Amino acid sequence: DAGVIQSPRHEVTEMGQEVTLRCKPISGHDYLFWYRQTMMRGLELLIYFNNNVPIDDSGMPEDRFSAKMPNASFSTLKIQPSEPRDSAVYFCASSYSLSGSGANVLTFGAGSRLTVL
């Protein structure tokens, strides 16, 4: 299994540009999570999906951020327009819910490091 695959690994863009981050979860996993990690704010949950349906997007910072999961093997996180304060490492993680507990044991991708100039 190739694990959770994220692309691009690094992106440098200018303020105002659109940024699209991509994630391929592990086959068979029914949950997908997007996180943002910065030194100042730590690891923030942005949104998570169950069976391709968004369950909680309360962590999405503002309308400039949007996430989709058109099928079980692909998700995108889009920022439009991007701002310097969006600079961070964005992680995607997938899981299957442990039966009877509701707990999600996450497998993380390697992350996408975004720099907005």
Add this chain to the structure above:
Amino acid sequence: SQQGEEDPQALSIQEGENATMNCSYKTSINNLQWYRQNSGRGLVHLILIRSNEREKHSGRLRVTLDTSKKSSSLLITASRAADTASYFCATDDGTSYDKVIFGPGTSLSVIP
């Protein structure tokens, strides 16, 4: 929002010593997990403990959970230089059991 808070923020020990990290959380939870993150990498799951459990072991790792104090501890015994990493606790938010929220983490340095 963050549910858990790790303590200490940073810890430096000599190889062979034990390392203890603590996590406190705010609301009742269904489960608590510990993850490790090596520099520049994604997080890796270490151990899960459910709210009805008090202690779990996995190799050199020992996790305890005290729901009355809303706290957990992670003990790494006989530490190695390779244990140098950041360690995070993660919980649900007490309402949505499938949600996973991370604390700010403890940075552990093991000096050879």
